[in-house]
Amino acid sequence: MRLGYFTMPLHPSHRAPSQTLQEDREAVILADKLGFYDAFVGEHLTEKSENVTNSFIFLASLVHATQRIKLGTGTSNLSHSHPVLIASHAAMFDHLARGRFIFGVSPGALRSDAEALGLLDEDRNKLFADAIDVILAIWERDPPYDIDFPGNRFKVSTATTRIPEIDRGELYKPYQKPRPEIVGTVVAPASKGVIAMGERDFHPLSANFLLAQWLPSHWANYAAGKRNAGEAAHPADWRIARTIFVADDDAVALRYGRQDAASPYRYYWRMMGKKMRFSGRQSVFKTHPGQDDAELTDDYLVERLVLCGTVNRVVDQLLALREEAGEFGEIVYAGMDWVDPQLARRSMELMATEVMPRVNRAIAQSRHRNVYQEEETRP
Numbered sequence: 001m002r003l004g005y006f007t008m009p010l011h012p013s014h015r016a017p018s019q020t021l022q023e024d025r026e027a028v029i030l031a032d033k034l035g036f037y038d039a040f041v042g043e044h045l046t047e048k049s050e051n052v053t054n055s056f057i058f059l060a061s062l063v064h065a066t067q068r069i070k071l072g073t074g075t076s077n078l079s080h081s082h083p084v085l086i087a088s089h090a091a092m093f094d095h096l097a098r099g100r101f102i103f104g105v106s107p108g109a110l111r112s113d114a115e116a117l118g119l120l121d122e123d124r125n126k127l128f129a130d131a132i133d134v135i136l137a138i139w140e141r142d143p144p145y146d147i148d149f150p151g152n153r154f155k156v157s158t159a160t161t162r163i164p165e166i167d168r169g170e171l172y173k174p175y176q177k178p179r180p181e182i183v184g185t186v187v188a189p190a191s192k193g194v195i196a197m198g199e200r201d202f203h204p205l206s207a208n209f210l211l212a213q214w215l216p217s218h219w220a221n222y223a224a225g226k227r228n229a230g231e232a233a234h235p236a237d238w239r240i241a242r243t244i245f246v247a248d249d250d251a252v253a254l255r256y257g258r259q260d261a262a263s264p265y266r267y268y269w270r271m272m273g274k275k276m277r278f279s280g281r282q283s284v285f286k287t288h289p290g291q292d293d294a295e296l297t298d299d300y301l302v303e304r305l306v307l308c309g310t311v312n313r314v315v316d317q318l319l320a321l322r323e324e325a326g327e328f329g330e331i332v333y334a335g336m337d338w339v340d341p342q343l344a345r346r347s348m349e350l351m352a353t354e355v356m357p358r359v360n361r362a363i364a365q366s367r368h369r370n371v372y373q374e375e376e377t378r379p
Helices: 017-034 055-060 083-096 111-116 124-140 193-200 212-228 250-259 264-278 298-305 311-325 341-377
Strands: 002-007 038-041 070-073 101-106 181-186 203-206 239-246 306-309 330-334
Touching (some): 017 038, 038 055, 038 101, 055 083, 193 203, 239 264, 239 311, 264 306
């Protein structure tokens, strides 16, 4: 199982972006040094507590500050820009990163972003679908492109102005061939969108907002999409994000991870609870559709959505998660505000150097036992 990193980011709004952006850079740089496989960074325009407005710009600041980690938009909100711009920026970034790039995509969830852009009354899911079709076509075709899909508002051609002798009228293609890995964040229980991901060979990242009991529905739908495409689904392509805090002491883990009023984890879930309620998406927190909203307290959220403890406790929680969700390829560690930088760094260190080796040893031993039992039961 790989270890990845994701951050929205989400910080108290009184903190200066000049400080929080540097802190978020330090977290990704540390993740690279610790051997994390990838790092996804989100973007929003109109949420003061979320400081990254363009994930490409933020990630570009990390290309030469990191060595191995793959850098992923988490996500690029495709309804916000013309697909020619996004295709060109993503391809350029892929060259800057020499292939250390993952193209995370979504429609863009914030209604206030859409209002600011004059898109409030638009179908952003349709804009997303139109945009990704055009982006892929740009990367697949040669000039003058002549992209004109039925029902798609975006028409792309350079036929009128193209001058082949000076390479005018030609758009960037990615460094990776035929394209970078494309990842979509999945939030809703039993999301139908993940079926389309499977059909198009996009890879799912199940959000840390979702209760673990709903995770198997994501895999079932992804596998269905792969079957529709005549292909087999591979667990290695499925990422699951969780909110995790690891400490050297259980009391510290509980205090900083769940209980203290100043806990960044408690702040995160208090804010996410409010954000989801205001957007009418609080069902992701519910054990059943009829559950009363009044039950979705801060304590309810941190108890169910924060994995915390010493190394062995977190190992046990991750193995239990794998039992409940099924096999998956990557656990994605969700980044928080660094209220206590020493504890924040230590948690990432323990996750990478202690937790993951033990988790992977346990998985390997389990597979070995299963193979042995199968051989023993053969006639």
